[in-house]
Amino acid sequence: MKKEAMLYQKLDDKRVKCNVCAHRCVIRDKQRGICTTRLNEAGTLYTLIYGSLISRGSIDPIEKKPLYNYYPGHDIYSIASVGCNFHCTMCQNWSISQCFPNENGSKAICEEGEYKDNSYKLVQMTPSELIENIKQSGCELIAFTYNEPTIWHEYVMDVASLAKKANIKSVLVTNGFSTPEASDELVKVIDAANIDFKAFNDSFYKRVAKVKGLQPVLDTAKHWKSHGMHIEITNLIIPEENDNPIEIQNMCEWIVANLGPETPLHFSAYHPDYKMLNHSQTPITTLEKAFDIAHAAGLYYTYIGNVHSSKGNNTYCHKCNNILIERTGFTVSAINLDAENNCKNCGEPTFIKGIGKKRVGFWF
Numbered sequence: 001m002k003k004e005a006m007l008y009q010k011l012d013d014k015r016v017k018c019n020v021c022a023h024r025c026v027i028r029d030k031q032r033g034i035c036t037t038r039l040n041e042a043g044t045l046y047t048l049i050y051g052s053l054i055s056r057g058s059i060d061p062i063e064k065k066p067l068y069n070y071y072p073g074h075d076i077y078s079i080a081s082v083g084c085n086f087h088c089t090m091c092q093n094w095s096i097s098q099c100f101p102n103e104n105g106s107k108a109i110c111e112e113g114e115y116k117d118n119s120y121k122l123v124q125m126t127p128s129e130l131i132e133n134i135k136q137s138g139c140e141l142i143a144f145t146y147n148e149p150t151i152w153h154e155y156v157m158d159v160a161s162l163a164k165k166a167n168i169k170s171v172l173v174t175n176g177f178s179t180p181e182a183s184d185e186l187v188k189v190i191d192a193a194n195i196d197f198k199a200f201n202d203s204f205y206k207r208v209a210k211v212k213g214l215q216p217v218l219d220t221a222k223h224w225k226s227h228g229m230h231i232e233i234t235n236l237i238i239p240e241e242n243d244n245p246i247e248i249q250n251m252c253e254w255i256v257a258n259l260g261p262e263t264p265l266h267f268s269a270y271h272p273d274y275k276m277l278n279h280s281q282t283p284i285t286t287l288e289k290a291f292d293i294a295h296a297a298g299l300y301y302t303y304i305g306n307v308h309s310s311k312g313n314n315t316y317c318h319k320c321n322n323i324l325i326e327r328t329g330f331t332v333s334a335i336n337l338d339a340e341n342n343c344k345n346c347g348e349p350t351f352i353k354g355i356g357k358k359r360v361g362f363w364f
Ligand code: SF4
Pocket: 018, 019, 020, 021, 022, 023, 024, 025, 032, 033, 034, 035, 036, 037, 038, 085, 150, 151
């Protein structure tokens, strides 16, 4: 749906400046921003994807987001739209993120030929219709995921505000390329986020993601954490691109110093995809080395994803090394926390939020 945007300034010559993400696009009349989802019409900025969803939603284990220390064992109602403010050559969700909406958000148009006519219909859903669907599903959490949710600001804000009233927790799975103004609004209604640190240097961001650098992502992570949001970090390790051990160590030390040692870090295995097909899959030895670096840097909770590793799937108490949460793949098989979410063995606080095991167990 087309709706007037939030967080923009009117400039001269019918130009506008969008302040929803750190690109801060200055957009001429009849043009769109870098994310392709925002259109300037005669000096008024519109989002074209308000309530435009790629499907009615799906139900995922929260571990798939990945969030491992937030409502472990729960299902989460997951929704997405199209578009992204990044154009990463290795995007693992490119068939959603690199499509753009038509002029009223009823259709997604895709550059590459996965769909027969390179387009597909978007489902239109108001925030209250979506909240009703979530309630009927039995889920107590919603994730804005698969494409970049920060560019979906208006819909995310409206849905998450209603969700809060209905006691449903809201989660972003995001590249974190936000602005302080947008973050000030998001922290009022969003409960948790997984932020993707694509690398710990500016040149990777410039070359691979086509954005100016890493700093806005770090600023967002600090901003959200300081306002009480539960934060987990993902780092997709690509051989010969961002697998330098010194850089990984710098990233881990930054997380400890700025977000706290209790911040979960997920190292994720890369599989060749989209326009980056010239690298091999991440060796398990690289991921396990990163795991050891994170542990030595003082992080309490490090995980390995997208590949089976005996090291990186369970949650251990950082004090007594007892298994706090045992998993097989995304399935939680045991939780060893007391009623206050402390370690059942030694009583150490774990910083894990949410408790219990709740799978609603159906897909549509
Ligand atoms: S959301 Fe970001 S990329 Fe999209 S128009 Fe606004 S500033 Fe540009």
